[in-house]
Amino acid sequence: MSGTTTGGCLCGAVRFTAQNVPAKAGVCHCEMCRRWTGSALIGVTVALENVDWQDETHLGRIQSSHWAERGFCTRCGTGMFFRVTMDSDYSGDIELPIGVFDDPDGFEITNEIYIDVKPDSYAYEGQSDRKLMTRAECHAKFGVLAENAD
Incomplete structure (x- = not known):
């Protein structure tokens, strides 16, 4: 990846342009991500300053824990991003689901x-x-998770 990439929600009310998008994606199977997406979150981490929302009128946010928020389209409900809001090593990035590209x-x-x-x-x-x-390894690596176990 890299360069300029665009994306948006199901109904088109929320659109974005992202720069320097890495080709490496990750999957999260935690209960919050599963409930938010209806499956697993397959996302790519992009620096917050590299994502430009064209119009934030229909971009809603919910503080899904005291340390992170999730963004969604207020018209169609599409999950648009996950972002750590607590001051930490991870608060400068945004996780974009690959399905919104x-x-x-x-x-x-x-x-x-x-x-x-992960469900079987x-x-x-x-x-391989x-x-x-x-879960235990995530809590050990990302201290904020251990302090606020989901």
Whole structure:
């Protein structure tokens, strides 16, 4: 990836342009992400300053925990982003679901987190090639999660 990439919600009310989008995507199987997306969150991490929302009129936000927020279209409900709001090493980035990109091709899943709570009804190809982390490993690596276990 890289260069300029565009995307938006189902109804078109929320649109964005993103720059320097990496080709590496990750999957989160935690309960919050599963409930938010209806499955797993497959997302790509982009620096917050590299995402330009064309019109934020219909871009809603919900503080999904005291340390993070999720953005969505207030007209159609499409989940648009996940962002850490608590001051931390991760608060300068935004996680964009790959499904909101106009062209979602070209992403490679390189890691899956909360793998031990993943439903047994699906699996992604190539698991041996990616980093897998359990809930406990995520809590150990990302201290804010351990302090505020979901």
